[in-house]
Amino acid sequence: MSGGVDSKQKQGAPVITDTALRQFVGFNVKRGMNVIHFDLKQTLDPFGLRMVTFSALLLIGDNPGLSQAQLAQALSMERPNLVSIVDELAGRDLVTRDRVPTDRRTYALRLTTAGARLLAQVTAAVVEHENELFNGIDQSDLDHMIATLKLIERNGSGRS
Amino acid sequence: MSGGVDSKQKQGAPVITDTALRQFVGFNVKRGMNVIHFDLKQTLDPFGLRMVTFSALLLIGDNPGLSQAQLAQALSMERPNLVSIVDELAGRDLVTRDRVPTDRRTYALRLTTAGARLLAQVTAAVVEHENELFNGIDQSDLDHMIATLKLIERNGSGRS
DNA sequence: TATTGTTATACTCTATAACTATA
DNA sequence: TATAGTTATAGAGTATAACAATA
Numbered sequence: 001m002s003g004g005v006d007s008k009q010k011q012g013a014p015v016i017t018d019t020a021l022r023q024f025v026g027f028n029v030k031r032g033m034n035v036i037h038f039d040l041k042q043t044l045d046p047f048g049l050r051m052v053t054f055s056a057l058l059l060i061g062d063n064p065g066l067s068q069a070q071l072a073q074a075l076s077m078e079r080p081n082l083v084s085i086v087d088e089l090a091g092r093d094l095v096t097r098d099r100v101p102t103d104r105r106t107y108a109l110r111l112t113t114a115g116a117r118l119l120a121q122v123t124a125a126v127v128e129h130e131n132e133l134f135n136g137i138d139q140s141d142l143d144h145m146i147a148t149l150k151l152i153e154r155n156g157s158g159r160s
Numbered sequence: 161m162s163g164g165v166d167s168k169q170k171q172g173a174p175v176i177t178d179t180a181l182r183q184f185v186g187f188n189v190k191r192g193m194n195v196i197h198f199d200l201k202q203t204l205d206p207f208g209l210r211m212v213t214f215s216a217l218l219l220i221g222d223n224p225g226l227s228q229a230q231l232a233q234a235l236s237m238e239r240p241n242l243v244s245i246v247d248e249l250a251g252r253d254l255v256t257r258d259r260v261p262t263d264r265r266t267y268a269l270r271l272t273t274a275g276a277r278l279l280a281q282v283t284a285a286v287v288e289h290e291n292e293l294f295n296g297i298d299q300s301d302l303d304h305m306i307a308t309l310k311l312i313e314r315n316g317s318g319r320s
Numbered sequence: 321t322a323t324t325g326t327t328a329t330a331c332t333c334t335a336t337a338a339c340t341a342t343a
Numbered sequence: 344t345a346t347a348g349t350t351a352t353a354g355a356g357t358a359t360a361a362c363a364a365t366a
Contacts, residue, residue: 007294008222012273016219016223016226016230016231017222017223018219018222018234018235019308020218020221020222020233020283021215021219021222024286024287024290025196025290025294025302025305025306026193026196026197026200026211026214026290027215028305028306028309028310029189029192029193029196029305029309030193030196030197030211031236031309031313032189032309032310032312032313033189033190034236034316035189035312035313035315035316036185036186036189036190036312036316037186038316039316040186051190055187058180058181059176059178059180059181061180062177062178062179062180062181063176063177066176070176071176072176073176074176074192076191092266095178099307126184127184130184130185130186132227133312133315133316134185134312135315136311136315137308137312137315139313141304141307141308141311142185144301144304144305144308145185145188145189145267145304145309146185146188147301148297148301148302148304148305149188149189149191149192149269149305150188150192151295151296151297151301152192152195152196152293152294153191153195155195155293155294155295155296156194156195156196156198156199156293
């Protein structure tokens with residue numbers, strides 16, 4: 001549930017502090033991500049989508065004809081994990097997987113009409129969900145946060 | 161590796177854009193978290209710790225005598241998932257699990273001397289790791305980001 | 321009845337190794 | 344050789360249901 005660490009206590013140790021944990025940036029980011037992900041999951045569930053399938057739809061919509069390898073890179077995940085994801089989207093006729101004549105190893109991914117329609121609906125729902133979740137928070141604060149997150153991403157040597 | 165979406169392309173679709181994805185706050189937070197988590201994993205690995213075991217050690221060190229239920233709440237995870245974590249820490253003699261006389265259902269968790277020593281070493285390593293990862297980023301930007309993340313956490317109705 | 325710790329279980333996420341077909 | 348997609352697999356991470364001991 002919502003109640004963090006400062007909720008009511010029974011006996012034993014008194015109110016639990018997480019000061020030591022909160023000193024680390026990473027822990028705060030993780031907690032924020034958990035909240036966002038939980039809400040996003042609620043939003044996507046009625047559409048039969050997960051965060052990763054929604055992200056894939058968005059990327060395919062934005063980059064028609066891209067390959068699975070390109071999609072994997074854009075999602076910063078490994079190729080094998082994409083197979084079941086694209087299978088799922090193709091199985092629901094949201095995405096087409098067409099052979100590329102010039103390189104018969106690769107598939108060109110495109111949204112179907114149904115895929116584009118679903119994506120539009122879901123995107124609207126997710127935008128609304130984010131607006132609710134961020135209600136009362138200045139857009140400038142969110143922009144500032146995103147800018148800082150991008151700086152961190154750039155500093156990262158590992159997988160993004 | 162690091163190279164994001166704007167890396168070199170071969171054939172097929174040209175440079176992939178993730179503009180549609182980046183409009184969502186959640187996606188940016190996820191990417192930042194991925195970078196932080198990847199680096200943190202590298203830092204904790206030599207100590208045989210994961211993010212969750214490190215977090216547990218920190219919380220036990222900060223709140224000696226807390227119960228597993230309290231620890232679960234502080235970590236915002238379900239009780240069953242804590243069992244193997246505490247088992248692991250107790251098995252390495254980093255944590256003691258003592259029966260509470262006044263409530264014989266609960267255990268009181270405390271760091272051993274070895275646990276406290278390891279925690280001190282690891283904490284120093286993680287602090288150093290965060291300093292490196294956030295090199296060139298103003299502390300005020302990080303503080304601002306954390307403040308915004310906490311606002312999001314407070315807005316969250318779901319699990320934090 | 322309710323709670324603590326536990327067992328069993330399952331599903332998601334994501335990584336690696338190795339295969340195939342193409343290049 | 345190298346790459347695209349695939350298969351198989353494994354390990355985290357995390358959730359629920361149900362149980363025994365205790366309150």
